[in-house]
Amino acid sequence: MQQPGRAAEIKANGIGKSFGSFRALDDLTLDIGRGEFLTLLGPSGSGKTTFLMILAGFVQPSEGRLFSDGVDITDRPAEQRAAGMVFQGYALFPHMSVEQNIAFPLKVRKKSATEIKRRVGEMVERVGLKGHEKKLPAQLSGGQQQRVALARALVFEPGVLLLDEPFSALDKSLRGQMQAEMKRLHQETGTTFVFVTHDQSEALALSSRVAIFNHGKLLQVGRPDEVYDRPDNRFVAEFLGEINMLPVKGVKPADNGATGLCEDRAVNMRCKAEKVRGDAILAIRPEHMSIAREAAAGENGIAATAIASTYLGAATKLDLTTRQGAKVTVSVPNEVAAAALSKGNSVWLTWPAEKGFLLPDGGQ
Amino acid sequence: MRGTLSDRMGAALLMAPLLLFLILAYAWPFLGVVKWSFTLPTPGFGQYHALLTDDLVQSVFIRTLRIAAIVTVVSVTAAYAITVVWVRGSPVQRVLAEFCILVPFWISVLTRAFGWVALLSNRGLINTWLQSIGFISEPLTLVRNEFGVIVGMSHFLIPFAVFPLASAMRSLDERVLLAARGLGSSRMRTFWTVFVPMTRSGIIGSALITFVFSLGFFVTPAILGGGRSVMIAELIYLRIFQSPDWGLGAAISVVLVVFVGALMALVFRYVKPKQLV
Numbered sequence: 001m002q003q004p005g006r007a008a009e010i011k012a013n014g015i016g017k018s019f020g021s022f023r024a025l026d027d028l029t030l031d032i033g034r035g036e037f038l039t040l041l042g043p044s045g046s047g048k049t050t051f052l053m054i055l056a057g058f059v060q061p062s063e064g065r066l067f068s069d070g071v072d073i074t075d076r077p078a079e080q081r082a083a084g085m086v087f088q089g090y091a092l093f094p095h096m097s098v099e100q101n102i103a104f105p106l107k108v109r110k111k112s113a114t115e116i117k118r119r120v121g122e123m124v125e126r127v128g129l130k131g132h133e134k135k136l137p138a139q140l141s142g143g144q145q146q147r148v149a150l151a152r153a154l155v156f157e158p159g160v161l162l163l164d165e166p167f168s169a170l171d172k173s174l175r176g177q178m179q180a181e182m183k184r185l186h187q188e189t190g191t192t193f194v195f196v197t198h199d200q201s202e203a204l205a206l207s208s209r210v211a212i213f214n215h216g217k218l219l220q221v222g223r224p225d226e227v228y229d230r231p232d233n234r235f236v237a238e239f240l241g242e243i244n245m246l247p248v249k250g251v252k253p254a255d256n257g258a259t260g261l262c263e264d265r266a267v268n269m270r271c272k273a274e275k276v277r278g279d280a281i282l283a284i285r286p287e288h289m290s291i292a293r294e295a296a297a298g299e300n301g302i303a304a305t306a307i308a309s310t311y312l313g314a315a316t317k318l319d320l321t322t323r324q325g326a327k328v329t330v331s332v333p334n335e336v337a338a339a340a341l342s343k344g345n346s347v348w349l350t351w352p353a354e355k356g357f358l359l360p361d362g363g364q
Numbered sequence: 365m366r367g368t369l370s371d372r373m374g375a376a377l378l379m380a381p382l383l384l385f386l387i388l389a390y391a392w393p394f395l396g397v398v399k400w401s402f403t404l405p406t407p408g409f410g411q412y413h414a415l416l417t418d419d420l421v422q423s424v425f426i427r428t429l430r431i432a433a434i435v436t437v438v439s440v441t442a443a444y445a446i447t448v449v450w451v452r453g454s455p456v457q458r459v460l461a462e463f464c465i466l467v468p469f470w471i472s473v474l475t476r477a478f479g480w481v482a483l484l485s486n487r488g489l490i491n492t493w494l495q496s497i498g499f500i501s502e503p504l505t506l507v508r509n510e511f512g513v514i515v516g517m518s519h520f521l522i523p524f525a526v527f528p529l530a531s532a533m534r535s536l537d538e539r540v541l542l543a544a545r546g547l548g549s550s551r552m553r554t555f556w557t558v559f560v561p562m563t564r565s566g567i568i569g570s571a572l573i574t575f576v577f578s579l580g581f582f583v584t585p586a587i588l589g590g591g592r593s594v595m596i597a598e599l600i601y602l603r604i605f606q607s608p609d610w611g612l613g614a615a616i617s618v619v620l621v622v623f624v625g626a627l628m629a630l631v632f633r634y635v636k637p638k639q640l641v
Contacts, residue, residue, distance in 0.1 A: 056546050078545045085546040091539035095561040104557075105547040152547065162546075 007035040007192045008068050008083075008159030010055065015064035017050050024050040026216045028064070032160075037186050037193040039203040041239070042213030049164060051213075052196050056162050057081045068159065084153030084161040084191075088168055090145045092137040098124070098148050099133040105156040123151040126188075127181070143174045150185065160192040167202065179206055200240050204228060212236050228285075230271070234359050237283050244289065244328045246302070248282045251358060258358065263302045263324050265295075270354040281359040286317070288355035289330040291340050292348045301350040304328055306340045320349065394621065397614045404611030411615035421599065421616065428596040431513060431585075432578035438518040439574045440567060443525035450526070451533040465523050473520060477587040480516045481507055484588075508590030516588040517581055524577060525570040532566025568635050576624050596620060 010032040017025040025047040032038050040048035053059035054066065057078030066074045073081060084105075093101050102123055106116045124130055127147040137145055146166060153161055163182075167175045183206060186193050197203055203210045204224040211221040212235075220232045231237035234245075248260035248267065257270040262282055269282070295301025304320040316337035320328045328349060332340070340347045401411050415421055450461035468476065483489050484506035491503040506512055540562065544554040560567075582597040589595070594602075596616065603613030 056542075058542055058546070078542070079548050079550055081546075082548060083546060085543065087539045087543055089537070089539060091537060091543040093540060093544070093558055093562075095564070104544070104549070108548045108550075108553065156548065 006157065006159060007190055009034045009070075010160065010192065010194075011067040011070075012051070012055075013065045013067065015051070015054060015061045015066065017047075017054065017059065018062050023216050025054070025061070028218050030211060030218060030221060032192060032194060033209075035190050035192055037183075037195065037206060037208045039195045039197060039207035039210045040213060041197060041200060041203040041210050043198055043239070045215075046213035047216040047218075048196050048198075048211075048213045050216075052162055052164055052194065055160070055194060056083050056085050082156070082158050084156070084158035086146075086149045086153050086161070086163045086166045088165045090137075090149040090166075092145060092148055092152070094137055097134050097136055098129060098140070101137070101148055102151045102155050104152060109156060119155055123155045126185075127151045142170050143178060146170065146178055147181075150182070154185065154189060154191070157189070158191060160194060161189075163193065163195045165196055165198070167197075167199075175202075182206065204240070212239060214239075229355075230357055231283075231359070234281070234283075237357075237359060242286050242329060244284050244286060244326075244330075245359075246282045246284070246322070246326055246328070247361070248280050248358070249278070251278060251280045257353065260358075262300075263322055263326075265302060267300045267356070268298075268353040269356050269358055271357045279361045281361055282356050283359050284351050284356045286329045286331040289328070289349050289351045291318070291330065291332055291336050292350045295348045295350050299350055300353055300356065301348045303346065304349050305346055306337075309337045309341055320347070322349075397617050400610055401614035401618050404614065411611045412619075414612060415615055415619065418612075421612075424594055424596055424599045427510075427593060428579060431510060431517070431593070431595060432575050434514050435517045435521060435578045436571050436575045438514065439521040439525045440529075440570050442518065443522045443529055443570060444567070446522065447526050447529040447533060451530055465526050468519070468523050473583050474587075476520060477516050477584050480512065480519065480588055484512055484515065507588055508592055510589070510593045512588035512590075513585045513593050513595070516584040517578055520581075520584060521574045521577055525574045528569030528573065529563065529566040532563040532569070536562050565635055568631060572628065572631050576627070579620060579624060 012028055012030045012032075015025060015028040016023075028047075028051060040051060042048045050059060054061050057073075057076060057080075061074065064074075065072055068081070093104065096104070099120055102120045103116050106119060111119075124133055127150055129144065129147050129151065132140065132144060137148065140148065149166070166182075167178055170178060179202065182193075195203075195206065207224055209221060210224055210227050212219045212227060214235050220227055220236045222230075227236060228240050231240065237243050246262050248262045251258055251260040254268065257268060259266060259268055260280065260282070261267070267282065292301065302322050304322045306318055306320050308319040310317040310319075311334065312331075315331050316334045318330050318332055318337045318340060320330065322328060330349065402408070404411070446461055446464060449457050450465065451458075453461060471479075481488070485491070485508075486503040486505070488507070490506065491500075494500045495503065506515075536559070541554055541558060544558045545551070549557070580597050581595055582601065585593060585595040586598050589598075600613045600616050600620075603609045603616065
């Protein structure tokens with residue numbers, strides 16, 4: 001349907017936006033690659049939607065420039081940007097049938113009737129809406145409306161597709177189905193996708209890169225595994241999923257990493273200690289910690305007491321307290337959790353050196 | 365089920381005083397009018413037969429429908445423009461539009477009719493001005509004809525036409541308009557292909573109110589029509605108070621009420637009353 005070469009490459013250069021005294025977006029510089037699936041992730045009010053609206057041309061930035069394929073489009077009105085957009089709540093035209101909704105962008109572009117018919121037909125098939133062409137949006141289910149919105153935004157082969165929390169109204173199973181569908185559409189069309197969500201698991205599952213926003217600032221951008229395993233700061237670490245934070249003292253560089261003291265035991269980290277010296281926070285994801293009877297010398301480990309468990313089916317979540325009172329959560333196989341709780345509750349927590357990372361002590 | 369039943373009873377009780385008032389003030393007297401139309405001067409269908417054969421009554425009926433239709437088109441169109449500014453304009457525009465909508469409510473219909481006479485008459489403001497700039501040599505006949513009636517009635521009805529439109533425009537999902545523009549549609553095209561169709565129920569409500577209202581106009585056509593473009597309400601008045609022919613006056617009233625009732629029933633078949641307000 002579309003040559004990948006037609007996907008747009010977008011550059012945001014120092015974009016900022018103020019609404020009165022409220023700073024919605026601050027000095028954002030970000031490159032969005034050709035054909036990339038970039039997710040803008042953050043809590044509400046973090047600036048991610050404002051940035052999407054600036055990309056679409058619905059909001060004019062207060063400062064900074066925006067480039068598409070090297071052309072400055074900052075002052076170009078929305079209707080001339082040719083970005084496909086899927087809105088929260090879909091924003092279908094309620095007075096038009098499925099077919100007419102999908103044909104709208106083609107009609108606007110004055111395509112011939114035969115071409116419109118052919119391309120709408122293809123698109124209807126592609127998103128699985130065959131047989132629903134003549135229905136009005138109000139006669140469709142949420143998932144079907146979502147498909148119409150996607151079809152309408154993709155039918156004119158835009159260089160970039162912008163998606164504003166498109167799945168927030170769907171129930172969980174349908175959401176998973178639509179996510180898979182969207183991934184497939186991304187691969188098939190080769191178009192650049194920019195996707196806004198506040199759901200971190202959705203972001204990690206779908207994207208080629210994730211950009212995390214908070215308070216109008218872009219905090220980090222990287223591949224899902226990069227931002228998950230190597231967050232730059234505490235906010236990113238916590239926003240992407242549950243994480244244990246242990247205070248470490250006397251952090252200093254060592255062979256291929258850093259060392260420090262955690263609960264009076266020497267621990268090794270693979271990450272560099274460039275930004276962090278002295279006191280810091282050691283962050284470890286729950287699934288990267290294991291329960292052991294004891295930690296061998298030279299192995300990373302701390303003593304802890306199991307206090308509660310939550311059965312999650314595939315695994316059990318175990319809550320523990322360390323000797324110095326830090327709360328830790330680990331995700332372990334069900335039988336390990338049962339054993340840990342029965343064995344006088346006192347266990348050792350261990351983790352591989354490369355799974356722990358250092359964050360500056362306190363604040364962000 | 366018991367809950368809904370008692371809820372309905374409660375609602376009915378709350379509305380009871382209003383219903384009672386409507387029955388006493390409108391339905392009961394109207395039944396009297398229906399009775400006259402069949403009994404005066406002699407019992408039977410004589411007056412309705414006369415209606416069908418009386419050229420004057422028929423021409424007044426047709427004129428009334430024509431004027432009402434033109435006034436409806438003019439008022440709804442003008443009201444649409446004003447409402448767009450009122451609902452979607454900048455804060456300053458909103459205040460100005462609101463002013464234009466509300467001020468006419470403070471001035472009586474009589475004052476406004478005479479105001480239009482002063483503007484439109486042969487030596488009125490408009491003719492004097494057009495002559496002074498040399499645009500016309502003879503004054504235009506702008507009043508004491510259908511044109512004057514249409515101007516005066518439209519001016520009166522525009523504010524009423526605004527409200528159903530405003531409620532339709534306010535409930536419209538802003539994102540749908542953004543979506544249209546994002547898909548490449550110009551502002552003009554978005555207005556005509558998305559905005560206007562989406563306010564359809566408001567347009568119907570507005571047209572219905574204006575049309576029904578214009579059918580019963582009395583003061584404005586009497587003053588601005590100058591006896592030359594008599595409308596149905598004035599004809600009823602003349603039949604009852606001047607050429608005492610109560611039976612015919614009553615018959616015309618009944619036909620008018622039945623016509624309006626049928627029209628509303630027809631519209632409500634296609635649009636739910638809820639969508640109109």
